[in-house]
Amino acid sequence: MTHSLHREGPLDLLNQEYVLFVYPARGFNYDGSGPRVRRLGELLFHQGPANLLVTTLRKNMYLAISQEEILDSIKDGAKIFCVLENREKIKDTLAKIKEMDEGISIVISGVIDRVREISAELGLNPHTINLSLGIHGRTDRLPPADIRQFTTMCGHGMVSPTLIRDLIRRVKTGKLDLWEASLIAAAPCS
Amino acid sequence: MLIRKERCVGCGRCQPYCPVGAIHFEELKSVVDQEVCYECGTCLRSEICPVDAVEESPYVYDYPRALRKFFSDPNATHALTGIAGRGTEESKSNDVINRVVPGEVGIAIEFGRPTLGMDLKNIQKVTRAMAKAGFTKIEPENPFNDMIQNYETGDLKQELMGEKVLSAIMEFKAKPDRLGLALRTIKEAAKEVDSVFVVDVYTRLEPGLTVPKEIIETIEAEGYTRRPNAKINMGLGRANKRKDL
Secondary structure, rough: OOOOOOOOOOOHHHOEEEEEEEOOOOOOOOOHHHHHHHHHHHHHHHHHOOHHHHHHHHOOOOOOOOHHHHHHHOOOOOOOEEEOOOHHHHHHHHHHHHHHHHOOEEEEEEHHHHHHHHHHHHHHOOOEEEEEEEEEEEEHHHOOOHHHHHHHOOOOOOOOHHHHHHHHHHOOOOOHHHHHHHHHOOOOOO | OOOOOOOOOOOOOOOOOOOOOEEEEEEEEEEOOOOOOOOOHHHOOOHOOOOOOOOOOOOOOOOHHHHHOOOOOOEEOOOOOOEOOOOOOOOOHHHOOOOOOOOOEEEEEEEEEOOOOOOOOHHHHHHHHHHOOOOOOOOOOOOHHHHHHEOOOOOEEHHHHOOOOEEEEEEEEEHHHHHHHHHHHHHHHHHHHHEEEEEEEEEEOOOOOOOOOOHHHHHOOOOOOOEEEEEOOOOOOOHHHHHHH
16 A cells, blocks of 8 residues: 555554655666665565565565565566655665665655654755645545545555445454454555 | 356455446346446456456457556556556656756646546546646656647547546646646636546755745645645655756
């Protein structure tokens, strides 16, 4: 669950979520990016991500595949999407990425104020920002906000509101625990 | 997508996975409503079917139906761009490619997001409004160009009018003094559509992760609310071969 520009949710939850993209640029540094992206992938696994996906495999780290399989799938042009779930973890990760200096674009999706603080502490100079100006049009047709807190974790809209409702029902009736439900909810997002 | 009737055991497990509710029961078997289906492939990728009855339709790559696939399945690589995704790389690699430089602002209208999708008749209402306001140049590598019949009028290709997409990103650049007009036009066009879209603005940052004041003031003056979270390019990328832009 990685494309979170329009992620909805209370600020205290958003403050704990940092999505990190490793993003080679087509035509500019794709060639030879594979080994560099792999080294960054190895670092990210070492940092203990909440989730991680490589675009050449398109399966998240919980779908019965090994870390090695994920890393071995990396070739030139592969991108990594990774979720780190607290401020210290993302700060430490960024410090190490800065030191590695692989020259691949790194994007953080997170609360602007937190990323600003971390950047200042690490001496980083963020380059570009993509701001979300919200949802427009027939917003009355959308699922309710509590469901969107889950579905908007996937920016591509792959997580069905019906699936989320079903999972909530199964958790409330004791058929699934929260972890099991989380894995099911995350799987469609690729 | 389709479900092979002779294999389906009618368990219904696939049904909640469809983001748009296209799968339903018919005579105790699960069936995909072909009109509703966006060809996103979520039902297949979920691997939830116990008897492998879910399959890609043999007609999914036929034109114009293929449009649904390219603009709804994040795993599908669009032939025009070679990029798996609905837009270009927007801000994500801007530190390397400098698509948006100081004194410019990138604007993206993400049709159909976050969940409902949108048909092309509704998308055309917005493209026509934007063209009328003078926003006729779309980011060259954006697959959205594939839909356009006439940039000056914002008309989309007529043969695509029966199609729809889970997300298509109309992406263009403007000088900051045109941002207000763009946002105003988008807001008016939003009243005419029968679905939803999200709006993004991307810009180069000033030192200290500071968004240029002119951009913030324009966004606020046009009555838009910024989300507290954003995508931030950390400035750690560089090109193998520097391209002068």
